[in-house]
Amino acid sequence: MNNSSKAIPAANITRRQFNRLIGGSALAAPLIGSRAFGQDAATFKIGYIGPQSGPLGIFGAADSYLIDTIRANLAGGIDVNGSKMMVEIITADTQSDPVRASQITRDMINSAAPDLILTHSAPETVNPVSDACEAGATPCLSTVAPWEAFYFGRGGKPEAQSFKWTFHYSFGSQNFLNLYNGQWSLLETNKKVGALVPSDADGNAIRAGLLPALAAAGWDVVDPGPYENMTQDFSTHINAFKAAGVEIVVCFPFPPDFPVFWRQAAQQGLAQQLKIMQMVKAGLFAAEMEGLGDLGQSLCTGVYWHPAFPFASAAAGLSSADLAAGYEAATGAQWAQALGASASLFDAALALAVQAGSPKDKEAMAAALPKLKADTAVGTVDFGNGPLHNCAVSGLAGGQWNKASDGPFQFQLDLVSNADFPGLPLTSAFKPLAFG
Numbered sequence: 128m129n130n131s132s133k134a135i136p137a138a139n140i141t142r143r144q145f146n147r148l149i150g151g152s153a154l155a156a157p158l159i160g161s162r163a164f165g166q167d168a169a170t171f172k173i174g175y176i177g178p179q180s181g182p183l184g185i186f187g188a189a190d191s192y193l194i195d196t197i198r199a200n201l202a203g204g205i206d207v208n209g210s211k212m213m214v215e216i217i218t219a220d221t222q223s224d225p226v227r228a229s230q231i232t233r234d235m236i237n238s239a240a241p242d243l244i245l246t247h248s249a250p251e252t253v254n255p256v257s258d259a260c261e262a263g264a265t266p267c268l269s270t271v272a273p274w275e276a277f278y279f280g281r282g283g284k285p286e287a288q289s290f291k292w293t294f295h296y297s298f299g300s301q302n303f304l305n306l307y308n309g310q311w312s313l314l315e316t317n318k319k320v321g322a323l324v325p326s327d328a329d330g331n332a333i334r335a336g337l338l339p340a341l342a343a344a345g346w347d348v349v350d351p352g353p354y355e356n357m358t359q360d361f362s363t364h365i366n367a368f369k370a371a372g373v374e375i376v377v378c379f380p381f382p383p384d385f386p387v388f389w390r391q392a393a394q395q396g397l398a399q400q401l402k403i404m405q406m407v408k409a410g411l412f413a414a415e416m417e418g419l420g421d422l423g424q425s426l427c428t429g430v431y432w433h434p435a436f437p438f439a440s441a442a443a444g445l446s447s448a449d450l451a452a453g454y455e456a457a458t459g460a461q462w463a464q465a466l467g468a469s470a471s472l473f474d475a476a477l478a479l480a481v482q483a484g485s486p487k488d489k490e491a492m493a494a495a496l497p498k499l500k501a502d503t504a505v506g507t508v509d510f511g512n513g514p515l516h517n518c519a520v521s522g523l524a525g526g527q528w529n530k531a532s533d534g535p536f537q538f539q540l541d542l543v544s545n546a547d548f549p550g551l552p553l554t555s556a557f558k559p560l561a562f563g
Contacts, residue, residue, distance in 0.1 A: 170213045171205065171486045173476055174241035176232055176256050177469070178248055181223025182357070182381045185412050186248035186271070189466040192454050193443070194218060197473050200444040205477060208484045217241055225255045232259035241265065242486050243479065245472040248465065249408060250276040250328035257281065257293040266492040267293045268475055270505075271431065271468050274299045274518040276332040288516050292489075294496045296475070296508045296519035298431060300336035302547055303523065306429055307377070307405065308344055310525040310544035313557045316375055316402050319347045321368035323361070323378035323388065326353035329408065333379055349373055356381050361388045365397045377405040385409035389422055393562070402559040403427060413461040416528045416538040423528055423538060425560045430526040432467030432505050435542060435554065440504040442473030447504055461536045471503035471521075478502070506548075522547030527557060 175194065179187035194216055201214045217239050221228035228251070235241060236259070244267045246256040253269040258281060260267035269277065274297050283289035311320075322338055324330045330353055342348045351367035365388075368376060376397075380388065385406060392398045405427045409415065416423030434451035443450055450470060451462035478501030480486040483494070497516060500509045505521045513519040525544030531537060541555035 169210070170215050171207070171480055172215045172217065172239065172241045172243075173473070174217045174219070174232075174235050174239065174244040175472075176219045176221060176228065176235070176244060176246045176252070178223045178252055179220040181221075182383050183221075183223040183249055183251065185382055185414065185463075186465045187220070188412075188414075188460070189454060189458075189463055190218070190469065192457055193466060193469055196445070196450075196453065197442045197470070200442065205480065207480050207486060212480070212486065221252050221256075223251065225251050228252050229255040229259045232256045233263060236260070236263040236265050242489065243268065243476055243492060245269070245476060247271045247469055247472060250280050250332075253277055253295065254281050254328060257290075257295070261290055261293050264292060264489065266479075266489055266496060268472055268479070268496075269293070269295045270297050270472055270521070271465070272297055273303075273329060273332050274514065274520065275336050276328045278515055278518055279335075280328040280332060283515070283517070285515055290517045292493055292496075294499070294510060294517050294519075296510070296513075296521050298429065298523045299514065299518075299520055300333070300340055302520065303333075303337050303407070303429065304340045304344065305546040306523045306525050306544065307341065307346075309546035310427070310557060311346075311375060311403060311405075313544065314402055314559050317347075317372065318345065319349060319371055319373040319375065321364070321371065321373035321376040322348055322350040323364055323376060323380065324350065324353055325356050325379060325381075325384075327356055329379050333407075346375075356384060358384070359387065361391050362395070364388075365392055365395050369395070369397050369400060372400070374401055375403040375405065376401055377407070378409070379407045380409050382409045382412070382415060385415070386419060389419065393422055398422070398560070399562045404560060410528070411465070412463050413528075413536060413538050413540070424530055425558055426528045427543075428526045428528070428540070430464065430524040430540065430542060431521060432464045432471070433524065433526070433540065433542060434462060435552065436467070436505070436548075437551070438502070438504050438506055440467070440470040440474050441502070442477055443470050443504075450504065467504040471505040471508070474503035475499065475501045475508050524548050524551055525557070527555065529555060529558075 204211045204213045219231045253272045277295040349371040410428040436447045439446045485491045510519045531539045543557040545551040
């Protein structure tokens with residue numbers, strides 16, 4: 128979102144205003160839309176399913192530009208096993224509804240018969256799409272949800288190969304632990320951490336894996352219990368955090384929920400007590416910070432893609448820096464992490480087609496997935512070196528939102544720690560929250 132957008136005062140922002148803020152950039156897509164580069168047996172058909180509207184719609188705000196860029200780059204086809212294959216991309220919007228996500232995946236499998244389905248952004252999208260692909264015997268790659276939420280949230284059992292068709296790469300509890308141990312230790316705090324964790328698949332995975340790991344690493348974790356997504360009142364958690372004297376809060380809310388919590392935290396005196404406000408799932412997008420105004424300054428988030436990453440997208444034909452610059456030039460909106468993460472799905476898809484040797488053969492694709500190794504916009508994805516059969520791990524850097532000193536945008540996402548990417552240059556020192 129460019130600097131001409133009028134920021135909503137932090138004291139008055141509502142979910143409706145938040146959704147209107149991001150709605151102009153969300154892709155208003157039909158159930159299934161496609162553009163084919165050939166319709167015969169030599170066409171590699173990729174289904175792309177994600178949230179382009181609803182509470183998670185901000186994750187799909189860059190999809191229109193990304194898909195157009197990839198289609199243009201792949202217009203001449205790809206080389207697979209010595210032959211030229213054309214590429215068709217079919218898109219669908221989950222509307223941030225898990226039930227709809229499952230239904231449109233089944234519809235796409237039955238009507239369009241894609242060779243591979245790609246999906247992204249939170250277990251509310253990834254899990255139902257993956258379940259439908261598993262049931263429909265269709266290969267599926269997904270990203271941007273903790274791998275534990277993908278695997279255990281779908282009933283996976285480590286002692287067995289639980290899934291044949293569905294594979295996921297993303298960050299996990301160990302990545303968060305690496306990030307927080309490294310970044311939080313840069314500031315002097317009392318090491319008391321308030322955990323704001325919802326009652327959903329993400330929350331269950333975090334409560335089972337990350338919170339005990341943080342406690343074992345020496346952080347004093349205060350967990351008042353789960354809350355329901357889209358709640359209107361966070362007073363119970365805020366009062367518990369204030370009473371415990373926490374100086375760090377880590378939260379895992381839907382993007383529209385965070386402004387509600389953070390406004391209440393400022394009104395009730397918690398924000399002034401904190402030195403670090405760490406966000407997961409929320410806080411990834413500049414539009415969120417613009418909506419918060421001054422309350423957006425110094426908020427922290429994990430970074431799974433950034434223009435400074437030294438990786439490129441083969442599918443888009445661009446470096447990370449050029450992918451971000453191209454998006455900003457074409458749309459006038461600020462780059463977002465979802466842009467590179469979604470590009471990485473297509474990078475992995477192209478590598479899978481080549482490594483399988485026969486993308487039209489679903490059994491061959493399924494057989495190649497456990498061995499897939501691909502260079503992508505988020506780094507190397509290597510299922511042969513993953514924590515479980517169907518999972519691979521991608522890294523996280525540490526990010527902090529700061530007011531931009533110049534340029535067309537109000538905020539910039541600075542890189543302030545790099546535990547998972549030791550060679551990644553930092554763009555700013557890590558600073559504590561400061562409320563006047």
